């Protein structure tokens with residue numbers, strides 16, 4: 001990759017190279033064009049940090065401008081507004097947060113992320129104090145310096161209010177679209193460029209699966225959770241359900257599809273049928289499918305939780321080795337995991353604790369990769 005040495009001049013060219021920057025006595029922040037930089041970043045990274053901020057913004061914006069689409073156009077305008085608000089705070093001193101996280105940085109999504117004691121007021125970007133900003137050290141395939149530029153670009157999307165799994169994931173989509181050279185780049189650009197009405201927009205549900213499941217950020221995007229969240233937010237959406245059922249290879253999907261058909265038949269006065277025999281394993285498939293219908297067709301969390309509580313048959317260990325059976329359990333666990341997160345978010349801790357116990361009971365039975 002051709003690297004252009006760029007020297008940034010703010011008020012003067014005093015930052016050439018990587019000089020230490022000293023703030024006047026009593027000052028905690030340096031004012032820059034997009035906001036303010038806490039002295040912790042200047043102490044740790046020196047003038048290099050300012051170069052990095054400028055490059056992250058310029059290169060990211062250059063890319064966003066080149067992407068053709070209503071979504072990227074909208075986000076470009078929002079980013080320009082964010083930068084011209086001169087409100088972003090950069091901090092490199094949030095030790096407690098990064099003690100339990102190995103992320104390179106994180107950013108505020110709204111004012112609920114404010115930490116007044118650390119002077120972190122939305123919008124802010126907080127960089128891991130242990131990050132090494134070296135031109136020679138390599139993270140992935142780029143130097144730590146190059147990588148941090150990409151990270152900053154990603155964090156600005158959080159400042160716009162975008163969160164992983166909870167909103168359309170423009171942060172990872174635009175990061176992968178603008179800064180990667182892998183074969184899912186195109187799919188990432190599709191998401192980055194599109195203007196979705198919400199994360200339950202059927203176009204997003206489809207594009208998310210298409211991109212997210214193959215993305216190198218698959219885990220961080222939280223594809224399974226985001227996908228289920230989209231369905232749950234718009235229960236009964238025929239288009240989203242179709243994508244869901246097409247995507248699930250397991251018997252749960254087959255049963256769910258059949259039950260959905262039956263629901264339609266029931267409305268015309270016909271009775272339900274028995275899909276499988278009394279094999280305990282298929283009883284679980286039935287339950288998992290019932291829970292999916294409650295969650296994604298009727299949008300009833302309580303009823304789904306009740307169904308999970310009642311799972312008491314434990315499949316035979318030897319059957320867990322079969323891929324089909326393993327897939328079914330994976331799907332069931334994804335659904336349960338999703339429900340756990342919703343319960344936690346809505347602070348329904350009694351149900352959460354009870355269900356978590358059941359979740360681990362099942363999880364511990366599965367062979368580990």
Ligand SMILES: [Zn+2]
Nearest residue numbers: 154158164171
């Ligand atoms: Zn992020």
